[in-house]
Amino acid sequence: MTTTQWYERKYYKEIEDLPEEKYDVMVIGGGIAGMQASLDLGDMGFKVVLVEREPTIGGYMFKLSKTFPTLDCASCISTPKMASVAHHPNITLMTYCEVEEIEKKGEGFFKIKVLEKPRFVDATRCTGCRQCENACPVIVPNEYDRGLVGRKAVYIPFDTAVPRVALVDLDHCVFCGQCERACPTDPPSIDFTQSPKIHHINVNSVIISTGFRLFDAKIKKEYHYGEYPNVIDAMQMDRLLAPTRPYHAILRPSDGKEPSNIGYVLCTGSRDITLGNPNCSQICCMYSIKQAQLLMGALPLADITIYCIDIRAFGKGFEEFYQQAREMGVNFVKGRIAKIEQKENKDLIVWFEDIGNGGRLKKAEHDLVVLSVGLLPNPGIEKIFKNEKLELDDIGWIISSDENSNPAKTSIDGVFAAGCAIGPKDIPDSVLEGGAAASQCAAYLNEIKKGVKRNG
C-alpha cells in the first residue's frame, strides 16, 4: 500500500517523518537472492539495509516442500539463512516496508524514501506467543498456505517467521479488543495508535531482488481455477506436500478425500502468446516432476499424468530426475489442454490435443488437477526511480545491461539486480546471482570509496 493509500485509509493520526539514516547498500526484496546478497555484503564488512514488503523475509523458498532435483527440504535450508540475516551485525532488517522513491543524487549517492507500514503491534514488546491469535474471532484465508486454510485478523505469518512479531490486518479486524485483552505483555503489545513512518535513507548502492509473482490462473478461464474446487495451482500443491503443510495428508478441496488420479497442466500462463507471455518459465516442468515424485511417495496407489508441450530438463541432474519420474510410473502425455469440465461429483474432465498421437482431441478423467503456473515479474519497480530509467524487457523483467561480463549490472550505474527479478530461475541460480550482485556491488562501493571515477 502506498503513502497516499494510507492517507486515504485514515487509520492513524499522521505519518511520522524520521531523521536521515545512512548505510552502504540497500537490498530490496528478502527472498533467497536478496538474503544471499545481504549476507555476502555483510560478511565483507559493508553496512546493509534489507527492505522487505511482507511482514517476514523468506520469499517463495520457505513455502516450498522439497527442492528439485535433490529433494532437499526447502525450509530446512532457508530458515537458518533467515535467522543469519536477522542476527547479522552488519544487516538492518526492515520488514513490512515499501520503497517509495529512489533519487540518484550523484555517483554512489542514492536518497531513498521508505514507508514503514504499521503492524499495530509493538515489535519491541511482542514475544511472538500467539495468544492474540488464539483469542481473535475473525478467520480469513491464509496467504502463506495460498488460501488452503485460514488465519486470524491478528497473526504471525508462520511459525518460523522472521521477525516473529504479530501484526493486525485492519481490513478484516472488527475491533473487538480480544487480542489486546489476551496479550500477556504489560502493557499489551497490541497498539492501534501506531502510524506509518517514512524513513529517509542514504546509500551508496542498491540491489534489486524483488523476485516474481505467480501467473493468476483465473485469467485462463477455460481451466476454471477459483471456480472448480478440485482445480488447484502448483503453489497450493507444494504447500500440501511441505513438511510445514496445513494438514498431514494430501486432500482434495471439494470433499477432503485423498485423490487417486491427478493431472498436471504444464505451461499454464507460460509459452502462451494469447496471454502476452511467450516466455518459458524455466522451472515449472521441474517443480511438477518433483511434486509427482513426492506424490508417488505420499499416495502410492495414485495415478499421475503430466500434460506438457515438451519437457525442459536443462540443468545438472534434471534429465536423470525426469527419467526417474518416468521409471516410477508418472505418465507423460504430449498434449495441450483445451478445457476442463466438472462432473456432478466434482471430478474433472480434461480435454486435450493428443500431440503425440496425431493431434486428435481426447478427454481424460481426474479427481484433482494441478495447474503448473508460470512466473511473471513483480510490477512497478521501475516507477520508484525518480530521475533514472531502470530498463525492463517486454515482459517486465529487469534487463542486465552487460549480460556477459557483468550480469548483475542494470541500466543505472550503482544499481544491481539478482534472482527472479531478472527472469525466472531456480533456487541455485538465484543464490549464485545474489552472490554475483554482492561482489559486483562491493567492487563498485570500493571504487566509490577510493574516489575512482567509473565510466559504466
Ligand SMILES: Cc1cc2nc3c(=O)[nH]c(=O)nc-3n(C[C@H](O)[C@H](O)[C@H](O)COP(=O)(O)OP(=O)(O)OC[C@H]3O[C@@H](n4cnc5c(N)ncnc54)[C@H](O)[C@@H]3O)c2cc1C
Ligand atoms: C510452485 C513452485 C515450486 C518451486 N520449486 C522449486 C524447487 O523445487 N527448486 C528450485 O530450485 N526452485 C523452485 N522454485 C523456484 C524458487 O521459488 C525461486 O527460484 C526462488 O524463490 C527465487 O528467489 P528470489 O529471491 O529471486 O525471489 P522471491 O522468492 O520471489 O523473493 C522476492 C522477495 O522480494 C519481496 N519483494 C517483492 N517486491 C518487493 C518490493 N517492491 N519491495 C520490497 N520487497 C519486495 C517479496 O515479498 C519476496 O520476499 C519453485 C517455485 C514455485 C512457484
Ligand code: SF4
Ligand atoms: S481487535 Fe481485531 S485483531 Fe484483535 S481480536 Fe478483535 S478482530 Fe482480532
Ligand code: SF4
Ligand atoms: S501481540 Fe501479545 S499476544 Fe500477540 S504474539 Fe505478541 S506478545 Fe503474544
